[in-house]
Amino acid sequence: MADLDHSSDDSSVDSREVTSQDSKLDFSEDEEFLITRMFNLVGERWSLIAGRIPGRSAEEIEKYWNSRYSTSE
Known part of the structure; x- marks a missing residue:
């Protein structure tokens, strides 16, 4: 049972890492516009x-x- 508890702790750490990575992908409208514009210019x-x-x-x-x-x- 201790092994099961330990593995569930590891999965909760992983879910927090994914959440923090997703928040980094939050871009403002200005950033999105600039990225699209720059991509069209420079690829x-x-x-x-x-x-x-x-x-x-x-x-x-x-x-x-x-x-x-x-x-x-």
Whole structure:
């Protein structure tokens, strides 16, 4: 039983990590507009786009773009 309790503690940690990652993908309307505009100008040059948005990393912007505009159907 102790093993079961320990494994449930691990899963709660994982869910908190996912929640904190999701909150990082919350972009303002201005940021979304700028990302879309920059993408149309420079393509998938995420570090260049991130340089125009203070406090955002290229990885965050790429994850946002892929989650929002993924073409997998």
